[in-house]
Each structure stands twice: as structure tokens, then as C-alpha cells.
Amino acid sequence: MDEGKAPDGKRPGKGTGMTGSIHAVDMRGISKHFGGVKALIDVDFQVGAGEIHALLGGNGAGKSTILKVLNGVHVPNAGSIEICGKTITEMSPEASRKAGVAMIFQEMSLIPTLTVAQNVFLTREAKTGTGLIDDKVAERKAKELFDMLEVEVNPKALVGDLGAGQRQLTEIVKAISQDARVLVLDEPSTALSVSDVERLFAFLRKLKAKGVAIIYVSHRMDEIARIADRATILRDGRHVITAPLADLPIDTMIEHIVGKRSRGLADVTREEVDLGEPLLELDNVSGLHKPKDVSLTVHRGEVVGLAGLLGSGRSSLARVIAGIDPIQSGEIRVAGTPIQIARPRDAIDARIALVPEARATQGIIAAHSVASNLTMAVLDHVSSGSIINNHAVRETADHQIKHLSIKTATREHAVSTLSGGNQQKVVIGKWLAADPDILILDEPTAGIDIGSKSEIIRLVRDLAKAGKAVLMISSELSELLTACDRIVVMSEGHTAGTYGRHNLDDPDLSADDAMHQLQAAEQKLQFHIQEALKHQGTAHVH
Amino acid sequence: MSTSETLSGPGMLARIGLANWRQNIIYIGFVVIFLIFALTLNDKGFLNPNNLLNIVRQTAMIAVMAIAMTFVLSSGEIDLSVGAVAGLASVTAAIAIDAGGMFFGVAAGLATGIAVGVFNGLLTTRIGIPSFLTTLAMMGIAKGVAMWVSDTAAVPIIEPAYSWLFGGGSIGIIPVLLIWMLVLGVIGHFVLKRTGFGRRVLATGGGETAARYSGIDTRSIKFRVLIISSMAAALAGMLYAGRLQSGRFQLGEGDELSVIAAAVLGGTSLFGGYGTVIGTIVGALMIGLINNGLILMGLEFSQQLIARGGIIILAVALSQKRS
Numbered sequence: 001m002d003e004g005k006a007p008d009g010k011r012p013g014k015g016t017g018m019t020g021s022i023h024a025v026d027m028r029g030i031s032k033h034f035g036g037v038k039a040l041i042d043v044d045f046q047v048g049a050g051e052i053h054a055l056l057g058g059n060g061a062g063k064s065t066i067l068k069v070l071n072g073v074h075v076p077n078a079g080s081i082e083i084c085g086k087t088i089t090e091m092s093p094e095a096s097r098k099a100g101v102a103m104i105f106q107e108m109s110l111i112p113t114l115t116v117a118q119n120v121f122l123t124r125e126a127k128t129g130t131g132l133i134d135d136k137v138a139e140r141k142a143k144e145l146f147d148m149l150e151v152e153v154n155p156k157a158l159v160g161d162l163g164a165g166q167r168q169l170t171e172i173v174k175a176i177s178q179d180a181r182v183l184v185l186d187e188p189s190t191a192l193s194v195s196d197v198e199r200l201f202a203f204l205r206k207l208k209a210k211g212v213a214i215i216y217v218s219h220r221m222d223e224i225a226r227i228a229d230r231a232t233i234l235r236d237g238r239h240v241i242t243a244p245l246a247d248l249p250i251d252t253m254i255e256h257i258v259g260k261r262s263r264g265l266a267d268v269t270r271e272e273v274d275l276g277e278p279l280l281e282l283d284n285v286s287g288l289h290k291p292k293d294v295s296l297t298v299h300r301g302e303v304v305g306l307a308g309l310l311g312s313g314r315s316s317l318a319r320v321i322a323g324i325d326p327i328q329s330g331e332i333r334v335a336g337t338p339i340q341i342a343r344p345r346d347a348i349d350a351r352i353a354l355v356p357e358a359r360a361t362q363g364i365i366a367a368h369s370v371a372s373n374l375t376m377a378v379l380d381h382v383s384s385g386s387i388i389n390n391h392a393v394r395e396t397a398d399h400q401i402k403h404l405s406i407k408t409a410t411r412e413h414a415v416s417t418l419s420g421g422n423q424q425k426v427v428i429g430k431w432l433a434a435d436p437d438i439l440i441l442d443e444p445t446a447g448i449d450i451g452s453k454s455e456i457i458r459l460v461r462d463l464a465k466a467g468k469a470v471l472m473i474s475s476e477l478s479e480l481l482t483a484c485d486r487i488v489v490m491s492e493g494h495t496a497g498t499y500g501r502h503n504l505d506d507p508d509l510s511a512d513d514a515m516h517q518l519q520a521a522e523q524k525l526q527f528h529i530q531e532a533l534k535h536q537g538t539a540h541v542h
Numbered sequence: 543m544s545t546s547e548t549l550s551g552p553g554m555l556a557r558i559g560l561a562n563w564r565q566n567i568i569y570i571g572f573v574v575i576f577l578i579f580a581l582t583l584n585d586k587g588f589l590n591p592n593n594l595l596n597i598v599r600q601t602a603m604i605a606v607m608a609i610a611m612t613f614v615l616s617s618g619e620i621d622l623s624v625g626a627v628a629g630l631a632s633v634t635a636a637i638a639i640d641a642g643g644m645f646f647g648v649a650a651g652l653a654t655g656i657a658v659g660v661f662n663g664l665l666t667t668r669i670g671i672p673s674f675l676t677t678l679a680m681m682g683i684a685k686g687v688a689m690w691v692s693d694t695a696a697v698p699i700i701e702p703a704y705s706w707l708f709g710g711g712s713i714g715i716i717p718v719l720l721i722w723m724l725v726l727g728v729i730g731h732f733v734l735k736r737t738g739f740g741r742r743v744l745a746t747g748g749g750e751t752a753a754r755y756s757g758i759d760t761r762s763i764k765f766r767v768l769i770i771s772s773m774a775a776a777l778a779g780m781l782y783a784g785r786l787q788s789g790r791f792q793l794g795e796g797d798e799l800s801v802i803a804a805a806v807l808g809g810t811s812l813f814g815g816y817g818t819v820i821g822t823i824v825g826a827l828m829i830g831l832i833n834n835g836l837i838l839m840g841l842e843f844s845q846q847l848i849a850r851g852g853i854i855i856l857a858v859a860l861s862q863k864r865s
Contacts, residue, residue, distance in 0.1 A: 073755075097757050109755040113748030113815030114741075122745055122756045125738055132736035 022085055024049040024182050024213030025070065025101075030079035032065055039065040040076070043239045045232055047182070049084075052204060052214045054228035054245070058257055058419075058449035062237040063217055067184055070215075071103045072096035084181055102180030104171050104188055112160030117142040119159055120174045145173045150199055163311060168192060172200070176207070183207065184215045189223055193309040194529070201227050219449055220476070221250050233257055254450060275485075276300025277335070279469035280352070280438045282321070285330035290316040290493035293330070298438070298469040303460060305484035306473045307529060313493035314473045315357055318440045321471075322354035323347040334438065348377070350438075353431035357442040357473075359420075363427035366416035370408050371397035373415050373426050378433045400429035404459065421452025428459065439463060440471045445479060457483045477525045489529055497528060567860045568808050568821055572828045575853075579835040586838045593834065595717055599785070601830030602709075602719035603628070603778040604797060605823050608804040609730040610774030612822045613767045615805055616734065618747035618814030619666065619673040621771040623680035624801055627658050628779030628794030630688040635780045636697035636789025644704045648780065655776025658684060659769030666768060667761040673768065681798070688791035697789040708784025719781065723823065726774075730819040743767060747814025800829055803854050829854070 025047040032040040040062045047053040057063045068074040070081070072093040081088045083099040103109075110119045117138040118125075126137035142155035151169050159167060168188060175183055185204075189197045204214055204227060218224055224231065225245060232242040233256045240256050241248075248256075280298040285291060290313035298304045306314040319325040321332065323341040331338050334350045341347050347354070356362035364373050374397045375382050382392035397411045404425045408418055415426055424444060431439065441460065445453045460483045464470050474480050480487050489497045579588050587593050607624045614621045631654045639647030658680060665676040699705060711718040734740035745753040746760045754760050775794070782793040806812055807828060808821025832853055836846040 093755065094757055103755075109752045111745045111748035111752050111756075111815070113811075114745060118741065122741065122753075123738070123758060125741060132732060133738065133741060 022049055023047065023082065024051075024084055025215070026082040027066070027070065028080050030066060030069055030076045030081075032069060032074055032076045039237050040069070041237045043079075043234065043237070044242075045070075045239070046242070047213045047215055049181070049213050050208055050211045051230060052208055052216055052228050054224045054231040055215055055217045055234070056224070056231055056253065056257055057234035057240075058451050061234040061257070061449075063234055064186075065237075066234070067103065067186065067215070067217070070096065070101060070182075070184065072101075097178070100179075100181035101184065102175035102178050102182070103184040104168075104175055104186060110159045110167060110171055110174070112158070114159060115139075115155065116153055116157050116159060116162070116170050117155035119170060120145070120155075120177050122174075124178070141177070142173070145177055151196070169196070172203075180212065182213045182215065184217070186217045187219065188216070189218060189220060197223070219453070221253060221450070222478075224253075225250060257450060275302050276467065278333075279335055280321070280471070281333040281336075283331040283333070285317070285320060285332060286328045287313075287316050287320045287325050287493075288328060291320065291490070292493040294490075294493075294495055296488060296495065298471055300437075300467050300469055301464050302486070303464045303470040303472055303484045305480035305487040306471065306490055307477060307480055307487050307525060308490035308496075309529065310475070312490040314490050315442055316493070317490070318354055318442050318471070318473060321347065321440060322352060324354070348434065348436075351434075351436045352438045352440065353377075353434055353436035354440045355427050355431055355442060355444060357446070359423060359427055359446070363430075364415045364423060366423075367414055369412045370401065370406065370415055370418070370426055371411040374400045374411075374429050374433055377430050381433075396433055400433055403432070404429050405455075419449075419452070421448045421455065424448055424452070424456060425459075428456075432463075436468070438469045438471070440473075442473045443475065444472065445474065445476070453479070481525065487525065489525075491529075499525065499528065568824050568828065568857065571807075571857050571860070572824050572831070575828065575831060575835070579831065579838075583835060583838045588835065588838055591715070593838075595715065595720075597827070597830045597834045598720045598723070599709075599717050600833070601826050602717075602723045603781050603794070604800050604804055604829065605723045605826035606726055606778045606781065607771075607774050607797065607801045608808075608822045608826050609726055609819055610767075610771040611801050611805045612730065612808070612810050612817045612819050613734065613740075613743055614673075614771045615802070615810050615812060616747045616814060616817030617743045617764055617767045618750065619764055619767065620802070620812075621662065621673065621677045621768060621775075622798050623658065623662065623677040623684055624771060624775035624778070625794040625797035626681040626684035626688070627655065627772055627775035628782060628797060629791045630654055630658070630684040631776035631779030632783035632789035632793045633688045633692045633697055633791055634789070636699050636783055637691065639699055639701050639704060640697065644701050647699075647701070647704060651776050651780040651783075652773060654779075655773035656769060658776075659772030662772060663765035663768040667765045673764075677768075685791060685795075692789065692791055694791065699783060699787050699789065705784045705787050709781040710785050710787070719785070722777075722781065727819055727823045734817055734819055739763075739766075744815060744817060747811070747817075749815070800826075803858075804829055807854065807857050828857075 023046045025045065027043070027045040030040050030043045030045070031038070043062065043066060045055075045066060055063055055067070065074060069076050069091070072091040072095055075091055081091060083096070083101060086099060088095055088099060111122065114122070115135070117135060120142045121138045125133045126135075126141065128134045139155040146153050146155070146169075153162070153166050153169055153173075159170060162170065172185070172188065188200060192200060204216075208214060216224065216228055228245050230242060230244050231248055231253065233240040233253065235257065276299055278297045279300045280296075282294055282296040284293045284295055286293055292313070294313075294317055296304070306317065308314050316325060320327050321341070323344040323346050327341060332341055333339065334352070339346070339350050341350065341352075365376070371393055375393050378396065379388065382389055382396055394411065400406070401408065401411060406418070406425045406429065407422050415423055418426065428441070428444070444460070445456050448456065457479060460470055460472060464485075472480065472483055474483075485500075487499045488495050489499070607628070611621060611624065631651045634654045635647045635651035638650030662673065662676050662680055665671050666673045705711070707718060709719055713721070734743065742753070742758050742763050745756065745758055746763045750760050778797075779789075779794055783789045786793070802812075804825035805817075805822045806825070808818055808823070808825035810817040810822060829850075832850055833846070836849050841849060
């Protein structure tokens with residue numbers, strides 16, 4: 001644990017980076033056990049009023065647990081909690097909310113069957129003189145809040161009809177409308193476009209100036225470096241360090257999070273692979289709304305990235321190829337042969353596998369065992385007739401667990417007991433069991449800590465090396481740049497440009513400074529995406 | 543808020559929830575079926591005001607229970623015990639009237655509903671038995687108790703005031719039952735759409751976790767809707783008893799299916815989150831309309847059952863949101 005101590009041995013809360021003398025959040029000696037599992041051990045966590053405080057840690061470090069303690073969902077086994085100077089003796093979601101804590105959950109806390117305005121003012125509805133709910137007032141007030149945030153969300157729309165980005169914004173506005181004094185944001189930028197993130201940051205700074213304490217949880221180091229004043233890092237349920245961001249270079253942060261020397265994504269070395277024949281070819285493929293006229297080739301041994309904003313048609317393209325959404329026109333060829341894909345079964349028969357975006361709903365059955373999830377796509381292979389052969393199931397599952405180094409107690413444990421990164425490996429393993437030639441990965445590292453991220457990226461490279469064609473969607477450009485041989489930018493359903501590595505790598509920078517090189521390339525790609533948005537479908541660089 | 547803005551045009555339609563046709567197929571279906579019957583069964587007296595009022599009389603009890611069921615379904619729960627509870631309340635009310643007069647009887651009937659509702663609610667929200675099972679078991683228990691306390695015999699009610707108020711009477715040509723249905727319908731509609739309680743019910747059914755995180759005591763909401771449902775069932779039982787001037791355990795038998803069908807036909811989701819009381823009432827009337835029309839057509843009971851089932855499946859299928 002030595003490497004976990006703060007370099008100067010400072011104890012938390014006595015740091016010099018404090019902006020106010022009163023702690024908005026003062027949690028001391030918090031311990032929380034679940035059965036025999038110690039999720040938190042004697043953790044101190046202080047956040048000042050008017051401070052943006054990053055909370056960092058890998059999966060299983062205890063971040064969600066301490067946030068749930070703060071939110072009153074979990075009652076700690078030991079420790080004291082003070083919010084805005086008031087000691088909270090009996091914690092409950094209600095007590096926490098009354099004390100001024102508002103939390104934006106990673107798993108959305110909105111009711112899909114109610115409208116945006118109804119959700120924002122849920123339990124605090126505007127009433128008419130006669131005591132009846134007046135949704136018109138709520139809609140007007142919601143509109144004012146959205147205008148203040150400078151975002152376009154229709155207050156009358158059903159939340160279930162909104163995209164993930166708009167839902168996230170609705171959720172933040174809901175918290176803000178409650179005059180929260182402590183705002184907890186858990187991975188708020190995952191679903192947001194670059195410009196939405198800018199708006200969010202501008203807004204958070206406004207709130208900070210008003211004295212709101214903001215706890216910011218994110219796996220994106222670049223964002224934290226830009227927005228946070230201080231950071232607290234947890235690992236294995238223990239407090240590691242609290243320090244001003246200025247004292248925490250990214251390398252140090254990663255070191256504290258992972259617990260051993262690691263350079264995160266920069267660790268992944270890219271070997272140049274000789275490309276084989278074209279495995280997946282798209283010819284002017286269009287879907288119902290998106291994609292539109294997409295032509296694209298992925299060779300054997302190649303990783304092609306799809307970059308673009310939320311709603312640019314990346315996931316729609318993946319769904320069309322996988323037979324989930326219908327193809328309207330165009331041709332899909334696999335290994336040179338045109339194929340008809342009308343249903344997911346057709347794609348699976350053509351040895352195309354899609355690792356979907358929403359892990360929890362589309363990828364795994366969380367309550368089922370690791371083995372049962374891993375063999376879900378290959379039940380025919382592990383059955384004799386219609387009887388499932390348990391021996392074959394065990395063999396297939398063990399092979400994937402070993403091959404992907406999935407960390408699970410046993411193959412019979414429920415997938416829900418695994419960390420996010422390992423759950424994602426189960427989803428990938430499930431499809432690898434079917435031995436596909438073409439693998440489509442939609443946001444494979446969303447919500448996964450940096451240690452597991454580079455493992456997933458390394459896995460993607462290995463799959464390409466083993467002769468598969470990989471199409472990978474990601475909103476994290478650094479990740480695409482690390483994993484991909486080519487990056488296709490999509491915008492409004494069209495392809496808006498293709499960038500080989502030579503377009504992005506900067507010859508002026510020394511090649512061995514991998515981290516720097518990566519950041520420079522990321523800036524460029526970012527710029528290209530913004531450009532593509534301006535000149536709809538006209539930009540073709542290559 | 544000006545009346546011209548709220549009482550006309552699409553604003554009005556949106557206000558009472560008629561904007562989405564698929565969810566509101568019930569209104570179209572109601573009109574279509576009414577027209578078909580009016581054209582084909584006119585010579586058999588379908589349009590005779592007496593016949594139309596009879597449809598209302600036969601439907602009112604289903605409608606009363608279905609209004610409460612709309613809340614139960616909207617919260618993501620179900621109550622299968624309503625029919626049996628109606629029978630039980632008819633018996634307890636009749637016995638109590640005989641022993642202590644009208645008000646004692648009404649109190650006994652409502653107390654029966656509250657008792658059953660508390661029982662259903664506690665088992666569902668505190669012990670965590672799904673309401674499907676709790677109320678399925680309660681269906682048998684309520685029927686058994688009703689048979690036991692009445693010795694399986696009808697308990698006569700000799701109390702004209704009770705019979706008039708609960709089901710038998712009319713003001714002019716307007717049956718008291720129609721007034722019960724309309725008053726409860728209006729109250730139900732506003733409670734569901736325009737009060738904090740109604741909004742919490744819809745939120746609980748729309749996303750229980752999210753509702754809890756928003757500070758809603760979802761267990762208390764479910765507890766309360768189950769009590770409301772049992773009380774509505776007890777009231778329906780008392781209306782049956784008033785109309786037939788006796789309490790019998792068979793009253794309301796099998797009604798749970800018509801009640802749930804009425805709510806679902808009206809556009810209330812079986813999975814929670816969506817509910818409309820107006821739709822439910824029209825759904826109940828439509829079931830009454832179909833029953834009446836099939837009888838006038840001279841169909842045998844067996845044929846009625848088949849035709850009714852088919853029509854309900856068709857209507858529900860049309861009203862489903864396509865995924």
C-alpha cells in the first residue's frame with residue numbers, strides 16, 4: 001500500500017487547496033460492509049463549498065458506494081456525515097435530499113413515461129389555486145432552466161422518447177431546479193457531444209461561483225484535468241489521496257488509481273499488421289433514417305474506428321449491419337459475397353457479431369451466471385439435440401474466461417457480481433465464442449476504469465492480429481486513435497471523411513513521445529469532427 | 543387561462559389525452575361498435591333509451607372498480623381480488639343493515655374494503671409478495687369468507703333508502719348508478735392527472751427505482767392504491783347489493799377480468815406508467831355495449847363469451863404501442 005500514500009503524507013481535509021472554510025460535505029471514518037465484502041474502509045471525504053471535486057478510482061474502488069452513502073441509499077457501518085455544517089444522524093435518500101444533496105446517477109433517475117417537465121418537477125409540482133397540478137407552469141419553468149443552460153430540450157417531450165444526451169441534460173436540470181448545494185455528477189459526459197460537454201462545464205463553473213459544491217466522477221482524465229479543483233482518489237475501498245489538481249499530473253493520478261505503474265492507453269503498443277482481403281464491404285448502405293449512403297470497407301486484420309457525435313448514425317450503422325435495424329438500400333458483402341441481412345440471425349450466420357452499446361440491457365443477463373452468459377450466443381454448439389451439454393458449457397466458458405482473463409470468483413457467479421470491465425469482457429466473450437470473422441464493438445469501454453480500458457483496447461488489437469475485421473465505435477477519440485488503423489467520421493448519417501493514421505500523426509513531434517503524439521492527434525480529429533459538422537457531407541480528406 | 547384556449551381545438555384534445563390516436567383507439571372503437579349495433583340492431587330496440595340506460599346500469603359496477611384499477615395498474619401492480627371482494631362486501635353490508643340499519647351497513651361494507659386493502663397492501667409492500675399472488679390468494683379468501691358468513695345464502699336487504707341510493711334509484715330518468723360512475727370518474731380523472739398523488743402513482747409504475755431516487759415512497763404509494771382498489775370493489779359490491787336488494791357471495795364473481803380489460807382497453811398500461819380514467823370508463827362502457835349487443839343479436843351464452851373475447855383481444859392489440 002506504500003505507493004498509495006500521498007507523496008507529502010498530507011491527510012485529507014487539511015490540504016491547502018480549500019476555497020472555503022466550511023465543508024459542504026464532511027464525511028469521516030466511513031466504513032461500509034456488504035456481508036463479508038468491505039466496500040469502504042475508514043474513508044474520509046471532504047468537499048468545500050464552491051469547489052469542483054473529482055472523485056476517482058477504478059471499478060470496485062468504492063466510488064459508487066461512498067456516493068450512495070452520501071445520497072442515503074446505503075447506511076454506513078461506521079463514520080459520521082456532515083452536510084453544509086449539519087450533522088446527519090439518520091441517513092435516508094429523503095434526509096440527504098433535504099440537506100441539499102442532489103445526485104445525477106449513472107443509471108438514469110428519470111421516469112420514461114412522464115414528460116421532461118413532469119420529471120424535472122416530480123414531487124414538487126406547480127399547483128393551480130385549487131390545488132391541482134398545473135403542467136403548463138412546469139413546462140414554462142423547465143424551459144427557463146433549459147434556456148439558462150443554453151440547451152434545446154422540449155419540456156413536453158416524453159423522456160422515453162429522448163436520446164441519452166438529452167436525458168442526461170434533463171437530469172442535471174432536475175437537480176439544479178432543486179437548489180442543490182451539493183451536486184454529484186456520476187459520469188455526466190458519457191453521452192454528451194463535445195459541444196454539450198463545453199456547455200456543461202460552463203454551467204458547472206457558474207454553479208461553482210454561486211457556492212455549490214460539485215462532486216465530479218469520471219473516467220476521463222482530460223475532463224477532470226480541465227474542470228476539477230481538487231481530486232480524491234479511492235482504491236480497494238480505501239482513501240488514497242486528496243490533493244489539488246495542480247499537484248496531480250495525469251501520470252500520478254493513473255498511478256494512484258491503478259496502484260501500479262501504468263501509462264494507461266499509452267501502454268498499448270500498436271504493431272502494424274499486414275491487411276488481408278476485404279472482409280466487410282458496404283456499398284451505399286442506407287437504413288430507415290440513418291445511416292445514409294454509407295460505403296465502407298474493413299479488411300481482415302484491420303480495426304476501423306467510427307467517430308462522430310451522439311446521433312451521427314454510428315450505432316444505427318452497426319445495427320443495420322447486425323440485422324437489428326432493416327436495411328433500406330445498398331449492398332453488404334462479406335468476403336466478396338453479397339448477403340441479405342434481414343434479421344440478427346442472418347448476420348450471425350454470416351459470422352458478424354455486434355457487441356452492443358448498452359451493456360446492461362442489450363449485452364448481458366445480469367442475474368445469470370458467467371457461464372450461461374458466455375454460451376448464450378452458441379447454445380446450438382453446446383447442445384446435443386435440444387439438451388444442453390453442461391460439460392460443453394463449462395469448457396466453452398472456461399476457455400473464454402481464460403482467454404480474456406475475466407476476473408470472476410467462479411464461472412457460476414452471476415455476471416452482476418463482476419466489475420464493469422469484466423462484465424464487458426463477458427459480452428465480448430459471448431460473441432467470440434461464436435467465432436465471428438467480423439466484430440462490431442459499440443462503445444466497448446463506456447463506464448470502465450482506465451486499467452480495464454487499456455485491457456479491452458489491447459484485446460481489440462489482438463483480435464485484429466488474429467485475422468478478424470473489427471469495426472469499433474467510440475466517443476473517446478484517444479481510444480480510437482490507440483486502437484484503430486483508420487478512423488471514419490460520421491455526421492448526420494453520412495460518412496464525412498476517412499482519416500488514416502498518417503493524416504493524424506504529427507511528423508513535427510518526436511515519435512517516441514506517445515502520450516503527446518496521441519493528444520495532438522486527438523486535437524486534430526476533434527477539429528475534423530467539428531469541421532464535418534459545418535460542411536455537411538462535403539468534407540473528404542484523404 | 544382563457545376558456546377559448548382550453549375548450550377548443552387540439553388544445554382540448556391534448557388536455558384530455560386524445561392527441562395520440564393509437565392510445566385512444568378505444569374512443570374510435572366505441573363509436574364504430576355503437577354505430578354498427580345501432581344500424582343492425584335498431585329493430586331489436588338497441589337505441590331505445592331504456593336499453594341504453596340498462597347498459598349503464600350493468601356497467602356501473604365494473605366502471606367503479608375499473609377506475610380504481612387504473613390507479614393500481616398505473617403503479618405497476620394488479621388487483622385480482624376485486625370481484626370476490628365485491629361479493630364479500632355485499633354480504634357484510636347486507637348483514638350489517640339487517641342488524642343496525644343503513645349507516646351501519648355502509649360502514650361495514652367500506653370497512654370490509656379497507657380491511658382487505660390493508661391486508662393486500664401489507665403483504666405486497668412489506669413482505670414483498672407480488673400483488674398478482676397476494677390478490678389471487680385474497681380472491682379465494684374473500685369468497686370463502688363471504689360463503690361462510692352468509693351460509694352461502696342470499697341475505698335480503700329490506701331498506702328502501704339504501705336500495706335507492708346504492709343502485710336501484712333514479713332521478714328522473716337518470717339512474718343513480720350513472721351518477722356514481724360519473725362522480726367517481728371525474729374525481730378519479732383529476733386525482734390521477736392533476737394531483738401530486740396521481741403523479742406519484744404514474745411515476746412509481748413508470749420507473750420504480752427512478753421514482754424512489756426522486757424521493758417518492760413507492761411502497762406507500764402501492765399500499766394506498768391497493769386500499770383504494772379494495773374500497774372501490776367494496777363500493778361496487780354494495781351497489782350490486784342495493785340493485786338486487788340482497789347480498790350474495792356470487793355478486794361480482796369473475797368481474798376482475800372485465801375490470802382489467804376495461805382499463806387496458808381504455809389505454810392504461812398493464813406494465814405501469816400510463817393510465818387514463820376517462821379511457822377506462824369508456825372501456826367499461828364498451829364492454830357493456832358489446833355484452834348488450836351480443837344478447838340482442840340472440841347469441842347463446844357460449845357464443846357471447848367467444849365473441850366478447852375476440853373483440854377485446856382485437857381492441858387491445860390495436861391499442862398497443864408498437865415497439
